Amino acid sequence: xxxxxxxxxxxLQTPSGTVSGTRREDxxxxxxxxxxxxxxxxxxxxxxxxxxxxxxxxxxxxxDTRDRLRLRDTHTATVYAPVEATTDDSGTAxxxxxxxxxxxxxxxxxxxxxxxxVLARAGCVVVTVNYRKxxxxxxxxxxxxxxxxxxxxxxxxxxxxxxxxxREVAGGLGGDPGNVTLAGQSAGAxxxxxxxxxxxxxxxxxxxxxxxxxxxxxxxGIRRLTAQAALLSPGPPGTRPSRSYLESLSPNQLRxxxxxxxxxxxxxxxxxxxxxxxxxxxxxxxxxxxxxDEFVTFPxxxxxDRVLRRIVGRLRLPQVVAAWLVAxxxxxxxxxxxxxxxxxxxxxxxxxxxxxxxxxxxxxxRRWASAVAEGAVARGAEVWAYEFTGDSDHYALHCxxxxxxxxxxxxxxxxxxxxxxxDAVRRLSGDHGTAVAFRTAVVEHAHGRSPGWSRFTRxxxxxxxxxxxxxxxxxxxxxxxxxxxxxxxxxGRLY
Numbered sequence: 174x175x176x177x178x179x180x181x182x183x184x185l186q187t188p189s190g191t192v193s194g195t196r197r198e199d200x201x202x203x204x205x206x207x208x209x210x211x212x213x214x215x216x217x218x219x220x221x222x223x224x225x226x227x228x229x230x231x232x233x234x235x236x237d238t239r240d241r242l243r244l245r246d247t248h249t250a251t252v253y254a255p256v257e258a259t260t261d262d263s264g265t266a267x268x269x270x271x272x273x274x275x276x277x278x279x280x281x282x283x284x285x286x287x288x289x290x291v292l293a294r295a296g297c298v299v300v301t302v303n304y305r306k307x308x309x310x311x312x313x314x315x316x317x318x319x320x321x322x323x324x325x326x327x328x329x330x331x332x333x334x335x336x337x338x339x340r341e342v343a344g345g346l347g348g349d350p351g352n353v354t355l356a357g358q359s360a361g362a363x364x365x366x367x368x369x370x371x372x373x374x375x376x377x378x379x380x381x382x383x384x385x386x387x388x389x390x391x392x393x394g395i396r397r398l399t400a401q402a403a404l405l406s407p408g409p410p411g412t413r414p415s416r417s418y419l420e421s422l423s424p425n426q427l428r429x430x431x432x433x434x435x436x437x438x439x440x441x442x443x444x445x446x447x448x449x450x451x452x453x454x455x456x457x458x459x460x461x462x463x464x465x466d467e468f469v470t471f472p473x474x475x476x477x478d479r480v481l482r483r484i485v486g487r488l489r490l491p492q493v494v495a496a497w498l499v500a501x502x503x504x505x506x507x508x509x510x511x512x513x514x515x516x517x518x519x520x521x522x523x524x525x526x527x528x529x530x531x532x533x534x535x536x537x538x539r540r541w542a543s544a545v546a547e548g549a550v551a552r553g554a555e556v557w558a559y560e561f562t563g564d565s566d567h568y569a570l571h572c573x574x575x576x577x578x579x580x581x582x583x584x585x586x587x588x589x590x591x592x593x594x595x596d597a598v599r600r601l602s603g604d605h606g607t608a609v610a611f612r613t614a615v616v617e618h619a620h621g622r623s624p625g626w627s628r629f630t631r632x633x634x635x636x637x638x639x640x641x642x643x644x645x646x647x648x649x650x651x652x653x654x655x656x657x658x659x660x661x662x663x664x665g666r667l668y
Contacts, residue, residue, distance in 0.1 A: 182236075185252065186345050188338065189226040195237035200256030201293040202346075203237035206283060209302070209338045210248040210331070216427065217420045219309045222327065223248070223334040246303065250335055251282060253289035253299040254346040264347035267354060267619040268298045270339055270378065272332065274359025274572075276387070277445040278307050278435070286588070291580035295616045298348035300339050304331040304364070307431050308419075311444035312400060313393070315413040325371060326446055332364060336377035353378040354619040358575055359538075360445065362386035366545050367446040370453040380458040382615055384574055385467065386541045388449050389442040390507050390668070396438075396447075403434035440505045442537075448668055449541075451548025459549050460618045461629075462559035462636070463542045465656075466568040467534025469527050470591075478527040485526070496521040496528035503528075506536040512663045519659050525565070535660055538571065543657035544667050546629055557618070558629035558636035560656045561607070567594040567642045574639075577601055577608035578615060593641065600643030607639040610647040626652055634658075 182193040183202040194204035211224040218224070226248070255266055269292060273280040282301035289299030304310060310328030317324055325333070336353070343350040355378040357365045362383040368374040369381065389396075397411050404422075406414040419427070435443040468474060481495035496503070496517035508516045520528040520535075542558075549556050561569035573592040576582045582589055582598045589597050601608045614624035614637070627635040634655040639647060 183254075184232065185342060187226075187342055190229040190233060191231070192233045192235040194235055194252070197237065197290065199290070199294060201290055202252075202254040202256070203290070204235045204252040204254075205237050206246065206249040206251060207235050208233075208248065209250050210334050212246055212248050213305070213309070216422060216424060219305070220312070220314060220327065220416050220419055223331055247305050247331065248303065249283075250300050250302045250338065251289075252342070252346065253293040254348070255293045255296050255298065264298075264344050264349055266296055266298050266346075266348045267352045267621070268300065268339060268343050268348040268350070269354045269356055269382075269615075269619050270336065271299065271301045272304070272355065272357035272361030272364055273301070274357065274361045274387075275306065277311060277328070277360045277363075277442055280306070280360070285584045286575050286579055286581045288579055288581055288584070291612065292578075292616065295612075297616060297619055298343060298346045300335075302332065302335040302339075304328040304335075307444060308400070308404075308427060308434075311446070313397065313413050314419070315415045317413070325373075329364065329367065329371065329446060332368065333371075333373055333377065336374065340377060351379065352619075352621065354380045354382060356382035356384070356615065357386075358384040359387050359571065360442070363388040363442075363445060363449075363541065366449055366451075366454070366541070369455045369457065369549075370450055375455060378457070380618060380621070381460070382618060383459065383461040383542065383545060384578075385463050385538045385571060386461075386545060387442060387445075387538050388541055389445040389447045390536075391438065391441050392668075393447055396444075399437045400434055403437070404430045440502070441507075449544075451544050451667070452551075454545065454548050454552050454554065456549065456552040456554035458555045458618070458621070459546070460557045460559070460615065460624060461542055461546050461549075462561070462574075463539045463657075464534075464569040464571055464573055465560055465562045466530070467538045467571045469530030469534060469568055470570060471530070471533060474530045474533055475527075477529050478525075481528065482526055492521040492526045493517055494521075495526050499529050499532075503532050503536075506532055507664075508532065508536065509664065512665070515663050519663060534571070536664075539657060540660045540664050540667070543660045546657070547661065550630060556629040557614075557624050557626065558634070558656070559611075559614070559639060560636055560653070561611075561639045561641055563594070563640070564642040564644070567600065569639075569641050570594075573641065574611060577611050580608065580612065582608065596643075601641060605646045605648050606643075607641055607647040610650075611639055626650055 208226040213219040520531040563569040638651045
């Protein structure tokens with residue numbers, strides 16, 4: 174976006190120097206792709222800890238334009254600040270730091286859906302951050318320490334570095350460094366759950382918004398074996414690759430090796446922090462939820478479920494047979510053998526029957542939300558839960574909450590239609606739509622206030638319902654009880 178006419182470009186002092194941004198027509202200030210730490214441009218540096226961003230003289234231009242972006246950069250942040258914010262160090266605006274998803278492999282904080290302008294207009298300072306992904310972010314090396322309290326994946330170290338940077342610059346934006354809300358979706362939400370167990374993160378954020386979290390399930394031992402095989406790394410089976418060996422590989426060799434590795438983990442997150450111990454969650458105020466249907470329209474999944482429906486329909490078989498026909502896949506997705514019969518019954522209860530779609534979403538996403546919510550309550554945290562729902566014409570799908578939160582329902586219409594269904598703007602926006610209701614809840618949470626419904630406590634486990642069908646008034650505040658009960662009862666422990 175262009176600079177508001179007649180207005181000087183806003184300035185921001187960072188640890189490495191001064192940057193200039195853009196003042197939008199509504200008065201909000203945007204500083205896009207600001208250096209947070211040094212970029213790792215060579216194979217030799219991609220597997221090292223974060224390094225300080227080089228300092229510069231004068232003013233570095235970071236305008237609100239897409240053409241300055243390099244979506245490969247993983248050590249930048251983009252800032253959206255409200256017009257009313259002061260420029261001294263006594264800011265009072267809540268700060269929201271957003272971590273994007275992408276299965277720990279893809280994504281960037283500057284994607285168009287993540288425009289924080291609407292939240293800045295609501296009085297929040299918003300910072301979208303980045304982190305290393307794939308092998309660069311998560312592959313364990315021979316040189317890495319074994320103490321999980323102190324030695325974290327490089328992606329987590331990137332986020333800790335970004336949060337320290339936010340603490341330093343927040344005051345200059347009118348933000349309160351003592352009121353930072355960490356918000357994320359999918360892999361970003363999984364990273365927040367992980368950061369809630371990391372002691373070094375304790376002083377860096379004070380509440381969290383966890384949207385549809387996903388984390389790896391398979392053991393680290395299996396990952397070490399498959400990574401070693403994919404990288405053709407020397408040593409006895411299970412040996413972690415060394416940094417010196419990785420430095421001998423070209424970027425193309427690393428990408429090819431990662432593709433081989435990821436193909437061996439098609440029913441799980443190939444990489445990511447592991448294992449999550451919900452017994453160590455820091456008890457910060459937590460807003461957490463899921464999409465009821467998550468992955469039911471995933472292309473391969475929807476095709477399989479359609480075939481299953483055709484089989485049981487033509488042969489006039491009980492619906493549960495459809496679930497049993499994909500039982501091996503359910504086991505591969507992590508359904509415990511002891512719970513298989515019960516899970517098949519549960520996964521075949523919906524109309525239309527879609528046992529594989531139900532299982533993929535519940536195993537990869539919703540079970541993690543349930544476990545984190547339960548663990549946080551057990552640790553004494555204030556927890557508010559929610560679930561987006563829909564109907565047979567408008568599913569509540571993975572990523573569907575994002576354009577509602579960021580008011581980007583008109584950005585990338587094909588992507589919005591895929592995540593939110595047809596006519597999303599008509600159904601979801603407006604004063605009585607789920608977009609405004611959910612966004613308001615997040616802003617209230619960031620301010621330290623109740624999002625507008627009862628807390629998630631035992632035994633009621635109250636959760637807010639955001640109905641995406643467009644058939645109810647989202648401002649009415651519909652709630653339900655225990656939306657993840659089947660997952661908790663049937664699946665039990667995470668690992």
